[in-house]
Amino acid sequence: MLPQPSVSVCIPVYNGERFLAETIRSVLDQTYRDFELVLLENASTDGSMEVIRSFADPRIRVERNATTLSQPDNWNRVIELCRAPLIKLVCADDLLHPRCLELQVGPMEADPGLAVVAARRHMIDEQSRVIVPRRGLGGLLGVRTGVEVARKVVRNGANPIGEAGGVLFRRDHFFAAGGWRSDRRLIMDLDMWLRLLQYGEFLGQPETLAAFRIGRGSVSAENEQAIYEEQRLFTEELGESPYFQVRGIDLAIGRMLAPAGRARRQALFAISRFNARKQDRTAAAELAD
Template structure:
């Protein structure tokens, strides 16, 4: 686990007239862990800064990046933003946890540095949590996009769990689906107090890391699925998931599901277990195809760009 002594803290609070007062905690913390994020970070920040809900802070943790991430962050001037720079590069799970544990908001959303959210995403999710103290996790549907932001698959997530659902219903759906029906980190919002109580992110199984957190959060209360597409998840050709072998992804998913099945709190029926194992193989094949498609598109763009540059050279 990362301690504060391992990170260098830098805050920028230009007087823009936005956000919470200097001494008043924000309602929401948007936490952005960033590492080698130069390519997409500005797009992510633009979507975050365009939110209609303004009682928020933006906590960005630069995990000792060596690309242009630092230069992008140095150009930010907004009193809602706090920038933290790690002195050394730490494991991804530690950087995720550090970003959230530096937050001050009652509600928290973690946004990876290549994902985006729609302008009313935060307002919509906050409204759900404010309306019902017994909801521990709220999620939205997510578009899957490629490296350049082109749509790969629209409106993913929440199949069978739209609206309010108990933790047991959600866990049964996780097992039955063989995948992650709640969505990636950018889809969710939760209470900071519940995050602390359930122990934060765990890195033992890296591939289903957020799904592991989701399943522990719904022990603390109900789940609410908002049937609107308010976030975009980038299927990056060089992301951590893309660089993890399909065999490893499947093995981790099956191991995680097995742990849920053997947890007596959830009482998962045999029929869900059998169907879930079949679906896990099918979903892994679909996931692999999506990443292959994203990589193919990226390769074609690079070749096209190379051809254009070649034509521009003088003969």
């Protein structure tokens, strides 16, 4: 058994062969070196396992499910497989900036009162081109209490913190909070960040340290209406929580701005689809020539 690393980066993989190699390289290229990379292959039917086997790095540990688990169950299992006290989950089509771990591990190790460190991220398309740069964390930079974050989330009407790739958290807090929830499948990340913030404070970083890919077949793109509904119900739950002390004015603003948050998501999906169709036409024209 290798010595325990400081950080576990984990990638749950299901039919991810198209972007997986780029994602793995973005992890292995980190300037911070004391990490393990745990790859959990969820009984894919494509060539994901062949992509994984093409990498030879002692920091990589590969596990495989005998049968395909649901996304929440698979994400919970990949965290269970991690050995380090600090965790970063990266989806199999997203990317990390080379300094992501370097800039996020330091604050977590220096301040045991931090439960979540989050950075801004780029929104990218299927060709890894930036659709929207430096997205997220509006009004959430610096150290914030859970109450401050909850009020901002409610007012935002969407997810101002961002997806898993831009966030670092503590393994013990994750299990204390109960893990990823199957009844929050479409907003699992946001739901988890708020539950983690019952164990410590939040640090929002101004740097852009991750990239979230919006593809034609992504869960977000295919479930936009359901995401909107889950987000709305989650906002109302936060408003009823005695811990987070969300005010009536926060809820009123959130209800008013929720359609705008939905419109922003729809615009991102539309841009990604347009870019993908344009790329398909270009490729077809090149073949015809």
